[in-house]
Each structure stands twice: as C-alpha cells, then as structure tokens.
Amino acid sequence: MTRKDRTEGILTRKEVLDQSERQKYYQIQLKDLLSYAYRYSEDVKKRFDRAQFYVDKFKTLGDLKHIPILKKKELIFLQSMGPRLGGLLTKDLGELRRIFLSPGPIFDPEDRTDDYWGWTEGFYATGFRTGDIVQVTFSYHLAPAGLMFEEPLRNIGCSVVPAGPGNTNTQLEVMQKLRVTGFVGTPSYLMHLAQKGEEKGLNLRKDLFLEVAFVTGEKFSEKVRSTLEKKFDLIMRQGYGTADVGSIGYECFHKNGLHVSNRTFVEICHPDTGIPLKEGEVGEIVVTSFNKTYPLIRLATGDLSYIDHSPCPCGRTSPRLGNIVGRVDTTARIKGMFVYPHQVEQVMAGFEEIKRWQIEVTNPGGIDEMTLYIEASSFKREAELLHIFREKIKIRPELQILAPGTLPPQVRPIEDKRTWE
Ligand SMILES: [Zn+2]
Known part of the structure; x- marks a missing residue:
C-alpha cells in the first residue's frame, strides 16, 4: 500500500497570510469579538466597564493590553455567579451542542458551529489526510478531549475508532485488524501501546499500520518522539490547547x-501585570480565541512560553510558540522577580564543573533571601557565575558550594521555604 504524503500542504489561506494581511485579519477579528462580547456577555461588559475600556478605542493590536487578563483560576468562581455560566456565555446553555466538565472543576461549553474547537488546521498540519482510520484514545465523557479531537478528523474526512482510554490489548487488536493509520492520545499512552505490542510479539512496523500520531496533554522529550517515530515508522506531532478554548497551537x-x-490571538505577558513582553522573552501565554459564544478575552493559561516570528519552511506565517517551559504557579517569585528553573539551567549549562544545583528561598524577618547551592569538587569561577546569574536572573544569590552527593537524589530546582504568618 502506498503511503499518503503527509509532509506538505496547507489547509486554508488563513495559514499563509502575509504580515500586513495577518495584522489586518487579527485587527478585524478582535474588534468584531470585543464589540459582540461587550454587547452580549454580562461578564465582559462588567470587566470592560471596570477597566474603563471602550471598544471604540480599540485601534491597534497593542490596545488589547488595556483589558485586564482573565486568570484561568477565576473561571471556577465566575461560572458560579449566575445564569449563562455567570454571564461568561453570550447565549443560553440550552442553545449549546454540549457542555463538558473538566478538572477544576470548570464547565466547558461547546457551541453548534463547525470546527468549534478549531483543531482542523492543526490535524492537517500534523499529517492526517482523507481516508485515514484514526483511533482516538482520549476519554469521551465529561471532559471534552475525545469529542473535541473527533471534530477535526470528521472535517478532514477520516473515519474514527472512538476507543477512549485503557483496554490496551483490545486497542492493539483493533489497530491490527482495521489497519488503523492514525493515533490520537498522549505520548505516554503511545509508548505504552508500543511496549505492550512488543511484549505480545508484534512487529510494530509490519503488523501495525500507523503512519501519523497527534499527541497532547503531556510534555515529552525529543528522544521519546524519535523513539516512537522509529518504532512505529510514523510522524508524531503535538498540539497545545486547553479545555476552555480548544486549539491554541500545533506543530507542522x-x-x-x-x-x-x-x-486565536496569542500574547506572551508578564504574569502579574498582563503587559505583553518582547519577542523571545518568557512569560505567560494569554489567549483570545475568536469565539463569540464563550468570549474568554485575554485568558491567562498559567503556561509559560515565548514567541518566535521567524519564517517557517512549511510556509505558514502564523507566529510560533516555543516549548511550554513551565507553569506560572510552580515558578518562584523572589524579591518581586520571577525565577524560572529553565533560566537557571541555562546559566548552569555554561559551567560544566557544576554537577547539580538547587535554589533555596527563605524569608527571615519577612525579607526574601535566595541561596544557590551548587555541587562541584573544586570550583574557582565564583565571581563569573554570580555575574552571569545576576545578568540573566536579575537577582544576586548567596552562593554555597557543596561536595558532590550532598544534595538529595531527587532535588527540586527551586525549594521555597518561605513562610507568611
Ligand atoms: Zn511550520
């Protein structure tokens, strides 16, 4: 059987707008959304009025920053405030197609429009094509994932095996008998299928027929990706989104x-102020999807990343999010500055004599103190380390040099021992 070409092709013209068209497109979509939401969502009206934000004054994309960010955590409380999910919705619950419940607990409304969750272009970019037989291994009840990821497959013209999670042996049998070509699920479940399949004596490349996999929901390493791609002889790409808004980004x-x-329109913002940061700087992903039914304008996701506007060989012109480098709530704010473990790691990478490290934060007398512990057998570059550290992280730590093996085996990058009593 000849394989389909899954490496090229663009689904819609929106993906290849040139820069000025793209700016105009965002401008029109946002203006339209803001006007509509102000008119029909009680919560948006309250929020805009409180911030004295007037939709008429929205002239450039930069004006969006005058709307306060909406923290995902706030949704739980807001949704309990009255009908139409606390006024966040612009229509009645009975006019929706489905209502899900995701952890939090937060209700996730799904409207009756086509491609509501917006994953179709992402699935096409991943490599799904008409005629594929795809096994969806996300749960189909209460949480939206299973049904959410069926929608793009239906649009592309694939047939779906709604497998849901678990029953690994059955999953493998179905894959073999139906000659399933596509997988949708978490990377760890795909790895589990590989291991179980190998245990059963299957040749994953000959007895199974997978050619493409869309994964999401977990971080994974490039090593895991290449292992899975080789084991099954498939293309594996990931998507990033939330149960509130659906698709935010995807790999080509x-x-x-x-x-x-x-x-969607995505900004990378300072987690406290909601002010957009410069290109390349790490901050919180703030997303506005062009969804008039459930207009979560400037939803702060709690995920940290950065943005890259450089061209991509695939021809798509949308900006790209880098890796999700962490969560806002696991990042320590020390002396008012955010300290991200990956930034510390970058500094340490320049000192090969440092075997392991840990940051400890305390606040004797209510004042933050940061100690950087490093393990090294003989370390002579103290001044250089402190200089680079202060340049990158903006704080000068107390440095403590330890003998190798002193830190506990499972060391947390940032140990926050502060108390507030
Ligand atoms: Zn690309």
Missing part, C-alpha cells in the same frame, strides 16, 4: 515550535 512537519492557531 518541521517541528520548530507550535504554530499559533489562526482562530
């Missing part, structure tokens, strides 16, 4: 970041 064949989905 060239896997150099996540193309921002064309149904």
Whole structure:
C-alpha cells in the first residue's frame, strides 16, 4: 500500500497570510469579538466597564493590553455567579451542542458551529489526510478531549475508532485488524501501546499500520518522539490547547515550535501585570480565541512560553510558540522577580564543573533571601557565575558550594521555604 504524503500542504489561506494581511485579519477579528462580547456577555461588559475600556478605542493590536487578563483560576468562581455560566456565555446553555466538565472543576461549553474547537488546521498540519482510520484514545465523557479531537478528523474526512482510554490489548487488536493509520492520545499512552505490542510479539512496523500520531496533554522529550517515530515508522506531532478554548497551537512537519492557531490571538505577558513582553522573552501565554459564544478575552493559561516570528519552511506565517517551559504557579517569585528553573539551567549549562544545583528561598524577618547551592569538587569561577546569574536572573544569590552527593537524589530546582504568618 502506498503511503499518503503527509509532509506538505496547507489547509486554508488563513495559514499563509502575509504580515500586513495577518495584522489586518487579527485587527478585524478582535474588534468584531470585543464589540459582540461587550454587547452580549454580562461578564465582559462588567470587566470592560471596570477597566474603563471602550471598544471604540480599540485601534491597534497593542490596545488589547488595556483589558485586564482573565486568570484561568477565576473561571471556577465566575461560572458560579449566575445564569449563562455567570454571564461568561453570550447565549443560553440550552442553545449549546454540549457542555463538558473538566478538572477544576470548570464547565466547558461547546457551541453548534463547525470546527468549534478549531483543531482542523492543526490535524492537517500534523499529517492526517482523507481516508485515514484514526483511533482516538482520549476519554469521551465529561471532559471534552475525545469529542473535541473527533471534530477535526470528521472535517478532514477520516473515519474514527472512538476507543477512549485503557483496554490496551483490545486497542492493539483493533489497530491490527482495521489497519488503523492514525493515533490520537498522549505520548505516554503511545509508548505504552508500543511496549505492550512488543511484549505480545508484534512487529510494530509490519503488523501495525500507523503512519501519523497527534499527541497532547503531556510534555515529552525529543528522544521519546524519535523513539516512537522509529518504532512505529510514523510522524508524531503535538498540539497545545486547553479545555476552555480548544486549539491554541500545533506543530507542522518541521517541528520548530507550535504554530499559533489562526482562530486565536496569542500574547506572551508578564504574569502579574498582563503587559505583553518582547519577542523571545518568557512569560505567560494569554489567549483570545475568536469565539463569540464563550468570549474568554485575554485568558491567562498559567503556561509559560515565548514567541518566535521567524519564517517557517512549511510556509505558514502564523507566529510560533516555543516549548511550554513551565507553569506560572510552580515558578518562584523572589524579591518581586520571577525565577524560572529553565533560566537557571541555562546559566548552569555554561559551567560544566557544576554537577547539580538547587535554589533555596527563605524569608527571615519577612525579607526574601535566595541561596544557590551548587555541587562541584573544586570550583574557582565564583565571581563569573554570580555575574552571569545576576545578568540573566536579575537577582544576586548567596552562593554555597557543596561536595558532590550532598544534595538529595531527587532535588527540586527551586525549594521555597518561605513562610507568611
Ligand atoms: Zn511550520
């Protein structure tokens, strides 16, 4: 059987708008959304009025920053505030197609429009094509994932095996008998299928027929990706989104970041102030999807990343999110500055004599103190380390040099021992 070409092709013209068209497109979509939401969502009206934000004054994309960010955590409380999910919705619950419940607990409304969750272009970019037989291994009840990921497959013209999670032996049998070509699920479940399949004596490349996999929901390493791609002889790409808004980004064949989905406008912001940061700086992903039913304008996801506007060989012109480098709530704010473990790791990478490290934060007398512990047998570059550290992280730590093996085996990058009593 000849394989389909899954490496090229663009689904819609929106994906290849040139820069000025793209700016205009965002401008029109946002203006339209803001006007509509202000008119029909009680919560948006309250929020805009409180911030004295007037939709008429929205002239450039930069004006969006005058709307306060909406923290995902706030949704739980807001949704309990009255009908139409606390006024966040612009229509009645009975006019929706489905209502899900995701952890939090937060209700996730799904409207009756086509491609509501916006994953179709992402699935096409991953490599799904008409005629594929796809096994969806996400749960189909309460949480939206299973049904959410069926929608793009239906649009592309694939047939779906709604397998849901678990029953690994049955999953493998179905894959073999139906000659399933596509997988949708978490990377760890695909790895589990590989291991179980090998235990059963299957040749994953000959007895199974997988050619493409869309994964999401977990971080994974490039090593895991290449292992799975080799084991099954498939293309594996990931998507990034939330149960509130659906698709936010997805990888193309060239896997150099996540193309921002064309149904959203994404900003990278300072987690406290909501002010957009410069290109390349790490901050919180703040997303506005062009969804008039459930207009979560400037939803702060709690995920940390950065944005890249450089061209991609695939031809798609949307900006790309880099890796998700962490969560806002696991990042320590020390002396008012955010300290991200990956930034510390970058500093340490320049000192090969440092075997392991840990940051400890305390606040004797209510004042933050940061100690950087490093393990090294003989360390002579103290001044250089402190200089680079302060340049990158903006704080000068107390440095403590330890003998190798002193830190506990499972060391947390940032140990926050502060108390507030
Ligand atoms: Zn690309």
